[in-house]
Amino acid sequence: xxxxxxxxxxxxxxxLSDGAGVPYAPAMDRGVEDSAxxxxxRDGDIAAFEALYxxxxxxxxxxxxxxxxxxxxAEDVFQESWGKIIKARESYRPTAKFTTFLYRVAHNCFIDxxxxxxxxxxxxxxxxxxQPDAGESPDMLAERSLxxxxxxxxxQTLPDEQRDVFLLHEEAGLNLEQIASVTGSNRETVxxxxxxxxxxxxxxxxxxxxx
Amino acid sequence: xxxxxxxxDSNSVTDPIVxxxxxxxxxxxxxxxxxxxxxSRAASAVRPRYARSIxxxxxxxWTATIGLCLVIVLELTRVPLPExxxxxxxxxxxxxxxxxxxxxxxxxxxxxxxxxxxxDEFTNVPVxxxxxxxxxxxxxxxxPAPAFAGPDVDIRSSSRASDSESAQTSAPSSTESFxxxxxxxLRQAEDLARSHSDNLVETEQPVRHSIAAKRAATSSNARxxxxxxxxxxxxxxxxxxxxxxxxxxxxAQRERERLLKAFPHYELP
Numbered sequence: 485x486x487x488x489x490x491x492x493x494x495x496x497x498x499x500l501s502d503g504a505g506v507p508y509a510p511a512m513d514r515g516v517e518d519s520a521x522x523x524x525x526r527d528g529d530i531a532a533f534e535a536l537y538x539x540x541x542x543x544x545x546x547x548x549x550x551x552x553x554x555x556x557x558a559e560d561v562f563q564e565s566w567g568k569i570i571k572a573r574e575s576y577r578p579t580a581k582f583t584t585f586l587y588r589v590a591h592n593c594f595i596d597x598x599x600x601x602x603x604x605x606x607x608x609x610x611x612x613x614x615q616p617d618a619g620e621s622p623d624m625l626a627e628r629s630l631x632x633x634x635x636x637x638x639x640q641t642l643p644d645e646q647r648d649v650f651l652l653h654e655e656a657g658l659n660l661e662q663i664a665s666v667t668g669s670n671r672e673t674v675x676x677x678x679x680x681x682x683x684x685x686x687x688x689x690x691x692x693x694x695x
Numbered sequence: 696x697x698x699x700x701x702x703x704d705s706n707s708v709t710d711p712i713v714x715x716x717x718x719x720x721x722x723x724x725x726x727x728x729x730x731x732x733x734x735s736r737a738a739s740a741v742r743p744r745y746a747r748s749i750x751x752x753x754x755x756x757w758t759a760t761i762g763l764c765l766v767i768v769l770e771l772t773r774v775p776l777p778e779x780x781x782x783x784x785x786x787x788x789x790x791x792x793x794x795x796x797x798x799x800x801x802x803x804x805x806x807x808x809x810x811x812x813x814x815d816e817f818t819n820v821p822v823x824x825x826x827x828x829x830x831x832x833x834x835x836x837x838x839p840a841p842a843f844a845g846p847d848v849d850i851r852s853s854s855r856a857s858d859s860e861s862a863q864t865s866a867p868s869s870t871e872s873f874x875x876x877x878x879x880x881l882r883q884a885e886d887l888a889r890s891h892s893d894n895l896v897e898t899e900q901p902v903r904h905s906i907a908a909k910r911a912a913t914s915s916n917a918r919x920x921x922x923x924x925x926x927x928x929x930x931x932x933x934x935x936x937x938x939x940x941x942x943x944x945x946x947a948q949r950e951r952e953r954l955l956k957a958f959p960h961y962e963l964p
Contacts, residue, residue: 525741533734534734542723542724545725559726563733675708682708686710
């Protein structure tokens with residue numbers, strides 16, 4: 485099965501959390517479907533591609549940033565992923581959700597990068613570049629910074645497969661079936677990986693502060 | 696602090712606390728230069744598609760243009776060009792008297808007459824009774840003189856005069872020489888047309904005689920009343936009466952019998 489001919493997935497949305505649905509789906513204007521924008525780009529509409537890119541660029545960047553754990557690598561894989569999307573526009577068929585297609589391409593690019601460069605695991609270098617809110621108290625900022633560091637550290641210590649599944653769920657908003665389609669695993673494996681990842685992250689968040 | 700947070704649901708694979716914590720930490724955005732790089736790549740990927748079509752269309756357009764030009768050239772070469780014999784004829788015509796060397800194109804008598812008339816209008820040559828010797832074209836002595844011999848003579852005299860003038864002048868103008876050539880050409884065409892018409896007159900006489908003889912034979916032998924006269928019985932009777940008046944009683948009797956055969960129920964007066 486080629487990248488662009490992802491099989492249509494069932495429309496059933498699995499309950500990932502109680503009443504939560506998709507916990508962190510990127511905020512997008514769904515006036516026009518992603519697939520329609522991609523088809524318009526295939527026909528030469530660059531503005532359609534820009535709209536499509538603005539919908540997904542940040543989430544994909546964060547996904548790759550945490551998956552690669554190295555900023556330059558993440559940027560390379562990010563560009564490579566979008567390059568493949570651009571190249572695949574001629575043969576694109578809207579048989580599946582565009583987000584699934586996009587993250588599948590990015591996942592494969594990351595796997596290719598891992599095969600090309602084995603030393604990626606030793607070069608974890610992700611520094612969050614968020615800016616603190618001006619209205620927060622020093623105590624809250626300190627606590628938030630501590631939680632962020634714990635979560636980042638816990639994410640970095642997760643196995644690649646578990647981190648991949650967690651990020652696909654949190655950043656892309658994919659359900660278990662879609663994650664299974666992206667990673668090439670079966671649904672139960674994805675569910676198990678996600679459960680382990682969440683459990684470890686929760687444990688890292690609940691750790692008592694050393695201060 | 697950890698005791699205050701809800702524990703993850705055992706039946707669910709996700710934890711809202713973890714999701715919330717992740718959302719708070721994950722706020723990185725794509726660098727602007729990375730955005731520009733991807734968008735410019737997307738734009739350039741669409742542009743070469745157009746350029747590729749241009750690259751494909753360009754040789755096709757050239758091929759079509761060259762093919763069209765070739766077709767036009769071939770079509771033009773197929774069209775017969777007018778031969779320049781009309782203007783070469785005076786130069787080729789010998790000055791020796793008694794010889795009749797005329798190109799075929801100007802031998803047509805129908806074209807000679809209007810051209811001569813036009814030339815009469817443009818060349819106001821004085822009419823003279825002097826008739827020069829017809830040495831250019833040798834005609835049979837038995838042929839009668841043509842009706843338009845007068846103007847013909849004038850043209851010849853004028854053309855000869857112009858010829859002599861052109862011979863005397865060291866550098867005649869091109870228009871004058873062209874008129875002279877045309878006059879010579881016209882003269883030759885007239886002579887040829889005249890000879891053709893005379894030949895026609897000669898050949899017409901025996902034909903007329905043979906037709907008259909044939910008519911006489913048919914009238915005496917076969918039918919005294921032709922088909923027009925026998926169209927109706929009344930007309931046929933009129934023809935018979937005419938024959939009787941003319942004294943041709945036998946012929947009238949013969950036509951009467953034929954009338955009765957043709958119209959057996961017709962009551963003769």
